[in-house]
Amino acid sequence: MAKEPASLAAVVRKPQTSEPEQPKQRAPKQKTAPTKPAQEKDLGPDRRLSFACSARLYLDLQIHKAHTGMNHQDIIADALAEYLKKHAKERQG
Incomplete structure (x- = not known):
């Protein structure tokens, strides 16, 4: 008895179609x-600059704070505004 070669279609078990398979x-x-x-949300007190x-x-600044009672961030903010x-x-002029 001679063995028949196995067909590839039986191994893969895909339905055979006449169209060539294209990659998806x-x-x-x-x-x-x-x-x-996006709008910035104001969720707390004013932010302070660090330097x-x-x-x-x-x-x-610490000595000035002791004399005036203002913290150094407020001192610098006032000086910057001036x-x-x-x-x-x-x-302007």
């Missing part, structure tokens, strides 16, 4: 409408 392709991504930029300063300047007002006047 993804659908093109749809472009979304542009969204509005680096010398030890001597920090000590001077500086900006002064230079705004110079630019």
Whole structure:
């Protein structure tokens, strides 16, 4: 008895079609409408700027704080506001 060669179709067990098999392709991504930029939420007290300063300047701020009762961040905020007002006047006139 002679053995018959096994057919590949029986091993794979796929239905045979006359069309050649093509690789699956993804659908093109749809472009979304542009969204509005996110608005910043105000969830707490005003944020304070951080900065680096010398030890001597920090000590001077601490001494000023002891005399006035203002913390160093408020001292710097006031000084910055005065500086900006002064230079705004110079630019205008």
